[in-house]
Amino acid sequence: MSVFFKSLLYAAVAGGLCSSIVGKAYEKHVSYLIALLCTALIVSPLLSLIPSFDFSKPEAGGEASADFGVAEALIVRQGAEDAEKAVKEYIFSETGIKPKAVSIQIKSKEEGLVVEKLTVSLHSVTEEKTVKDCLEGLFQDTLTIEVKADA
Numbered sequence: 001m002s003v004f005f006k007s008l009l010y011a012a013v014a015g016g017l018c019s020s021i022v023g024k025a026y027e028k029h030v031s032y033l034i035a036l037l038c039t040a041l042i043v044s045p046l047l048s049l050i051p052s053f054d055f056s057k058p059e060a061g062g063e064a065s066a067d068f069g070v071a072e073a074l075i076v077r078q079g080a081e082d083a084e085k086a087v088k089e090y091i092f093s094e095t096g097i098k099p100k101a102v103s104i105q106i107k108s109k110e111e112g113l114v115v116e117k118l119t120v121s122l123h124s125v126t127e128e129k130t131v132k133d134c135l136e137g138l139f140q141d142t143l144t145i146e147v148k149a150d151a
Helices: 002-022 027-049 069-093 124-141
Strands: 103-108 111-120 144-149
Touching: 002 027, 069 103, 069 111, 069 124, 111 124, 124 144
Parallel strands: 111 144
Antiparallel strands: 103 111
8 A cells, every 4th residue: 555655656746847847838738647647546456346357268179179171161162252253353453354253263282272273254255365365474374274255
């Protein structure tokens, strides 16, 4: 309890010194700061009455374990959907052609997830070469690209 009163005394002295050093220009601001500090000192003993909660990370294993095959399948599916949307937007931004559909095949291998095939469906046969050239320039023979049109 003596620490509390010493802290309150130090705050009062610091407030008086700051007010005398700063002068009239910032006197109001310093008094607000010192009032806030004193309020915090007065309220701080009451904070010990609030119960503390233990936020600990659950340990791995046991009942909370997950099937990693299912998790990987969900990640692959969500990644494929996001990639398909990004490829559609890329094709439109580069060529002005809106693809009918984009399909991406992702396989799981030892080194991780690998995109094997990209299939793009278009509305017109005349757009095939433009889209194929655009995608080949982007991926540079790293995967199989198939562009087909419904004519």
